[in-house]
Amino acid sequence: MFGIIDAVRRLLYRERFTDVAQPHDEGPPVPPWVKYPGNEPWWGGWRQGFSEAWLMEVWLPFWKKLSIEEKEKYLQEWNPPNEDWREYLTVHWK
Numbered sequence: 001m002f003g004i005i006d007a008v009r010r011l012l013y014r015e016r017f018t019d020v021a022q023p024h025d026e027g028p029p030v031p032p033w034v035k036y037p038g039n040e041p042w043w044g045g046w047r048q049g050f051s052e053a054w055l056m057e058v059w060l061p062f063w064k065k066l067s068i069e070e071k072e073k074y075l076q077e078w079n080p081p082n083e084d085w086r087e088y089l090t091v092h093w094k
Contacts, residue, residue: 029058031078033085041088063093 032041036051045051066074071090080086 028074029062031074031080031085032059033081034078035059041085041092060093063089 029035032046032055033039035054036043036045039045039051046055063071075086075089080089
């Protein structure tokens, strides 16, 4: 049941939000704290609406494909604003 709901939701998001539907040929996506500034990693918006679609369709697939070394390099370039972000990226969203 949830699989069908998720599939419909993702299809609707793809039709509505072009930054989710289009591949990022211009390079890696910006980190969540840049895309949605002022929001912490535990923010409820990561589980609903625009930000959920972006996180699930763009950010997490990108992040999970990186090696440990690539993740460290990315975090050096895009320094997380606080330790909570670093923890979520290296422990919870790995």
